[in-house]
Amino acid sequence: MHAIEVKNLVKKFDTNVAVNNVSFSVNKGEIFAFLGPNGAGKSTTINILTTLLKATSGSAVISGFDASKDPKKVRKTIGIVFQDSTLDNQLTAYENLYIHGKIYGYKGEILKNRIDELLDFVELLEFKDKIVRNFSGGMVRRLEIARSLIHEPEILFLDEPTIGLDPQTRSHIWEYIKKMQAKNNMTIFLTTHYMEEAELLADKVAIIDNGKIIAEGTVNELKKIVGNDCISVKFEEIPKNLSFENCELKENGKVIYYTENADLKIPKIFEFAHENGLKIQEISYKKPNLNDVFIKLTGREIRSEKDKNQKSLLPMGKRRRF
Numbered sequence: 001m002h003a004i005e006v007k008n009l010v011k012k013f014d015t016n017v018a019v020n021n022v023s024f025s026v027n028k029g030e031i032f033a034f035l036g037p038n039g040a041g042k043s044t045t046i047n048i049l050t051t052l053l054k055a056t057s058g059s060a061v062i063s064g065f066d067a068s069k070d071p072k073k074v075r076k077t078i079g080i081v082f083q084d085s086t087l088d089n090q091l092t093a094y095e096n097l098y099i100h101g102k103i104y105g106y107k108g109e110i111l112k113n114r115i116d117e118l119l120d121f122v123e124l125l126e127f128k129d130k131i132v133r134n135f136s137g138g139m140v141r142r143l144e145i146a147r148s149l150i151h152e153p154e155i156l157f158l159d160e161p162t163i164g165l166d167p168q169t170r171s172h173i174w175e176y177i178k179k180m181q182a183k184n185n186m187t188i189f190l191t192t193h194y195m196e197e198a199e200l201l202a203d204k205v206a207i208i209d210n211g212k213i214i215a216e217g218t219v220n221e222l223k224k225i226v227g228n229d230c231i232s233v234k235f236e237e238i239p240k241n242l243s244f245e246n247c248e249l250k251e252n253g254k255v256i257y258y259t260e261n262a263d264l265k266i267p268k269i270f271e272f273a274h275e276n277g278l279k280i281q282e283i284s285y286k287k288p289n290l291n292d293v294f295i296k297l298t299g300r301e302i303r304s305e306k307d308k309n310q311k312s313l314l315p316m317g318k319r320r321r322f
């Protein structure tokens with residue numbers, strides 16, 4: 001059984017088709033990244049999967065339960081971290097988790113120990129009794145992650161988990177995500193418009209654009225859509241005997257090699273230069289990334305208005321209006 005099975009999902013807002021016949025599945029214990037630009041339909045999809053929104057048509061089965069027919073059962077098996085903080089900023093870190101734990105029926109020492117364990121996991125134990133209002137954006141996000149784990153969900157949904165965070169905090173969050181998967185074999189569904197986030201974390205990626213999935217697979221499978229590694233070499237003199245296959249001489253005198261694996265090929269190019277008494281003036285190589293895949297499929301880059309605006313992660317009530 002798949003952890004998540006989505007079939008022909010459609011969501012219309014009046015005439016706007018936000019999710020357009022989307023189908024995909026996520027295996028148990030997999031990190032699945034739903035990658036796409038702003039307005040692609042990522043949040044709408046995650047809201048349907050987490051029972052917050054009803055689909056216009058199609059089905060979403062989560063841990064074996066239909067999201068529209070059995071929402072309560074679905075909610076018991078999932079944890080969610082939304083794009084915007086839903087913490088109570090007047091309460092302490094501990095109190096936020098305590099209330100959430102109570103809602104899920106935990107109590108007494110079991111709940112207290114669970115809270116300590118989770119605060120420790122996200123490195124916030126020393127801030128346990130501090131008021132959330134004074135937390136940084138990264139601390140808020142970490143506390144949200146801890147809260148989402150309190151009832152030991154089978155599947156964790158993260159809507160843009162690192163949006164608006166600085167690079168160091170972002171990589172911290174990536175570490176937690178990987179640890180959660182490794183420790184609990186948790187299924188993690190995340191939306192993101194960060195290519196590197198999807199590349200680094202995801203076992204499987206689906207790229208969504210204008211409400212439609214335009215590509216799906218492992219990162220390596222998707223990169224194959226673009227092609228192989230590309231090495232560009234400028235020798236001091238144009239070599240007379242180019243001994244490699246899959247290489248071409250460009251008008252600017254550079255030799256371009258296409259290869260499955262540049263890491264293995266580059267040392268061979270140096271050997272070739274040495275054996276033929278050639279000097280290398282310049283060498284560079286480019287591995288295709290998910291951005292290249294998106295460009296190839298859509299003709300444009302994934303860009304985010306939110307990045308430009310540096311959306312705030314401050315808890316509700318503390319957020320300033322710009």
Ligand SMILES: Nc1ncnc2c1ncn2[C@@H]1O[C@H](COP(=O)(O)OP(=O)(O)OP(=O)(O)O)[C@@H](O)[C@H]1O
Pocket residue numbers: 013016017018036037038039040041042043044045
């Ligand atoms: N409640 C709503 N009412 C009307 N239109 C909506 C609503 N929610 C989303 N949309 C529209 O549906 C489309 C998909 O939006 P969605 O928020 O799912 O995209 P997204 O990929 O999550 O983008 P973002 O990263 O900006 O949240 C957009 O055109 C959006 O304007």
